Amino acid sequence: MTWSHADNDWPTRGLSFGADYNPEQWDKEVWKDDVRLMTQAGVNLVSLGIFSWGLVEVADGEFDWEWMDEIVDLLADNGIAVDLATPTAAPPGWLLAAHPEVSPLDHDMRPRWPGSRLGWCPSNPVFRTYALRIARALAERYGHRDHVVMWHVSNELGGGNGRCYCDTSAAAFRTWLENKYGTLDALNKAWGTAFWGHTYRDFAYILPPRGNESKNPALVLDFDRFSSDELLAHYLAEREVLKSVTPDLPVTTNFMVGAEPDCVDYPRWARHMDIVANDHYTRSSDPLPEQDVAFSGDRMRAMTTERRPWMLLEHSTSAVSWQPRNRAKTAGELIRNSLSHVGHGSDGILFFQWRASASGAEQFHSAMVPHAGENTDLYRDVCTLGRHLQTLAPVMGSRAPQARVGILFDDEAGWAMTGGVKPNNHLSYGRIVRDWHAAFWRLNESIEVLPPWSDFTGYEVLVVPGLFLTDDETAARVKGFAEAGGTVVVSYLSGIVDEHDRVRLGGYPGAFRELLGAWCEEFRPLQEGETFTLDNGWTGAEWTELVHAEEAEVIARYVGGHLGGRPAITSRALEAGGRAVYVSAGLDSDAVLALARSLVRPTSMANLPNGVEVLVRRNDDETFTFFVNHSGNDAVVEAHGQEMLTDEPVSGDLHIPAGGVRVVRSGAVG
Known part of the structure; x- marks a missing residue:
């Protein structure tokens, strides 16, 4: 089946709100506090189990479900829905030790050693076998639980294993080339291999673009295409397993759509997603981070059919941890970024992650609950955002009008x-x-x-x-x-x-x-x-x-x-x-x-105060106009209708505080 708003089949009844949840990092007493704080903030969806493979399958074919059973039950008891991940972003140590050949190799044929994530070659059949086994085991155990509402395949596919140059990948690449070109004559002509005397007489002679030396750009381009296709093939294999067990649950994976081309060709992947989902993080060095939010949303919306809503599966409450200098977000920026994503078409606002980690590679990455706990401006902003999203529930399923x-x-x-x-x-x-x-x-x-x-x-x-x-x-x-x-x-x-x-x-x-x-x-x-x-x-x-x-x-x-x-x-x-x-x-x-x-023909929107962004979503009966003030000054615009966040009628001047957002609900237009 195709998952769509038309069938009222969005995973949550209101706008989705939550985060990646990693309870395995914490004692069980913290779990009880987590669900209390989630309920207080209005969280209704968490992505669970993303890096849990080695904690569930503790040895080859040996499963320990106790802790996950307990957290799944706890979330159900508190009315929090689950976006359940296949944990294939994190192959367990026993698998990597028994089958070191699954690790990807870089262009100099050096292995990517264990300790990070996505440490596997997309073309490796051994990894594929194990990955599909854990996906099926999860589907059979939890897929029919009422509050497990969607599937999250792996995590940021390509974000670490976008291109593998090993011999297994090389063989798969040659098969891909034979399927594409059919004959060596066609390949040699397309690639212009006569240059530097690189004409191929056998597909077996073709290698990935290994090393740092200059390569035929046509070879490099086809290897990029192949690499995206191999990752997609893995996604589709996991998706098929999940659909065979739970045909009515939507399946997605989190894109990383931004302003630069990625190792994955997301627009060509989008039709395989029941819900098109994205992760987006602003850059500390970006002079216009608010425009980067807009760019990402404008790309995401174009990947959906009929401008339907999409879902933001990850962004940050404040600073990330992986940039050279990690800027903390200013007061109101968390809310402003989130509502900008809604204005650009997202019907879900989720973060990485729920609780800031005490240990590990991302221990200084911000979260919905910071290291300092709930008595913080950040967590209070999270609660304010949760209330805003509940108020904005009527926006769900509305679509952006035709862009000019x-x-x-x-x-x-x-x-x-x-x-x-x-x-x-x-x-x-x-x-x-x-x-x-x-x-x-x-x-x-x-x-x-x-x-x-x-x-x-x-x-x-x-x-x-x-x-x-x-x-x-x-x-x-x-x-x-x-x-x-x-x-x-x-x-x-x-x-x-x-x-x-x-x-x-x-x-x-x-x-x-x-x-x-x-x-x-x-x-x-x-x-x-x-x-x-x-x-x-x-x-x-x-x-x-x-x-x-x-x-x-x-x-x-x-x-x-x-x-x-x-x-x-x-x-x-x-x-x-x-x-x-x-x-x-x-x-x-x-x-x-x-x-x-x-x-372009001038419109009234072109004469708004500097720094005010206007976004529109509509359904058959109503129009929702988002006024996002990115400036440090209060602004006044003309609007008519009901302002949703303050629940005040507007007829004429609408005041938007510096760094604030206002959403006006009015009758449908056109």
């Missing part, structure tokens, strides 16, 4: 951009995409960050930023969008190579040259510290190009230097009112913002 701006993001394009030497090896694919997202976010535009195969219907502006790898189908669909009246913006380093990582000849950006009516003769990447200025006053750094505008109007030209007078930004008008804009220069954030403002 779509921004394309593809993990494969990101892999291709980093998988081999490039003209500027300091450019970040995620940063190029996020710069465009930040511009429209500042304008309070509705945005979705889309995989290239999405339906573009309904968007007004489609941005193609740094889509280095572009296949013919994507190029044709982008062209069709513009010819139907939409505005397309193509940035530098888009459309450069095809799906096999082969450069498209005849001038950059080859996939979009005809659409744009302009083309680049030569890349002119700037050196560190170099900048440029355009004749409209815009500035930038990092990237310039020698562009010819044959069928396009020049919007801005370079001033001075070797490119003085040459086109930097062009626009080609198309029939039906469409246009195609080419941005060949690495504009700074102010210039991208100015260009973004010129591409």
